[in-house]
Amino acid sequence: MRPVDDLTLVYHRPSGMTHVVSPAVVAILDLLHEQTLDIGEVCGALAQHHDLDGEGDDIARVVGARLDEMAAMDIIDRIA
Amino acid sequence: MTDERKSDEMELAAGKASRRALLRLGAVAAPAVVTLRPAWATGGHHGGGGGGGGGATTSLAMCQIPIDKVCDKDGKSYDAYGYDMSSADDEGMVAYGGSSTSSKDKDKGKCYAPPPKGYYYGQELIDYQESGRLPDGIYSTKQFDAHLKYIKNLKPGQSGFTCLTSLVHKL
Numbered sequence: 001m002r003p004v005d006d007l008t009l010v011y012h013r014p015s016g017m018t019h020v021v022s023p024a025v026v027a028i029l030d031l032l033h034e035q036t037l038d039i040g041e042v043c044g045a046l047a048q049h050h051d052l053d054g055e056g057d058d059i060a061r062v063v064g065a066r067l068d069e070m071a072a073m074d075i076i077d078r079i080a
Numbered sequence: 081m082t083d084e085r086k087s088d089e090m091e092l093a094a095g096k097a098s099r100r101a102l103l104r105l106g107a108v109a110a111p112a113v114v115t116l117r118p119a120w121a122t123g124g125h126h127g128g129g130g131g132g133g134g135g136a137t138t139s140l141a142m143c144q145i146p147i148d149k150v151c152d153k154d155g156k157s158y159d160a161y162g163y164d165m166s167s168a169d170d171e172g173m174v175a176y177g178g179s180s181t182s183s184k185d186k187d188k189g190k191c192y193a194p195p196p197k198g199y200y201y202g203q204e205l206i207d208y209q210e211s212g213r214l215p216d217g218i219y220s221t222k223q224f225d226a227h228l229k230y231i232k233n234l235k236p237g238q239s240g241f242t243c244l245t246s247l248v249h250k251l
Binding site for chain 2: 012017018019020021022023024025027046049050051052053054059061062063065066069070073075
């Protein structure tokens with residue numbers, strides 16, 4: 001992973017793919033690095049360490065969209 | 081003095097609160113991940129894009145798995161030298177056309193020709209798995225099945241193994 005301004009490049013060796021990701025994606029990856037969390041826990045942890053631009057259900061919706069995107073790119077694995 | 085102390089405490093509290101950075105989560109429909117295909121690094125074709133909420137993902141597996149040998153129906157590969165590619169039949173099988181008098185060469189039967197471009201993209205294997213669509217230039221499922229058997233028997237160190245590994249969860 002390499003930061004470039006406020007974007008980060010994530011290189012996935014097995015596939016040869018390079019993903020350019022936003023700070024929100026990096027924050028979520030940091031949380032999921034060595035633990036499994038559900039959406040609520042991800043939102044709670046993000047709110048604990050950052051000021052978020054949104055509140056309540058809006059945050060959960062957007063975080064859900066980010067997680068869907070990351071799973072589609074195989075950056076994370078969804079379990080059930 | 082009391083007012084100054086209160087003022088100091090308020091400034092300290094404000095400072096603590098502002099030290100937490102604002103994290104912009106973005107919008108539901110605005111993608112936060114864009115994927116660059118490996119070929120972009122070599123000046124190849126246009127890179128791929130990421131999917132947003134509700135949109136389909138467009139990352140493609142463009143790593144390559146070389147096949148420059150002929151294969152029998154079990155996926156076992158042999159050196160293509162001596163095989164006459166012009167003798168290809170409807171199933172993609174080619175006959176050994178060498179003039180060698182070696183008894184070993186005389187036993188060489190027909191084998192499936194390698195793909196025209198000499199390799200497959202990982203995405204072509206995924207497309208076949210998902211839709212049954214054969215790669216460009218391949219017209220026989222028997223030929224492609226033989227190639228798939230060869231590919232699935234690749235070992236570490238063989239060209240294409242890393243690409244295959246990256247596709248395992250998609251195949």
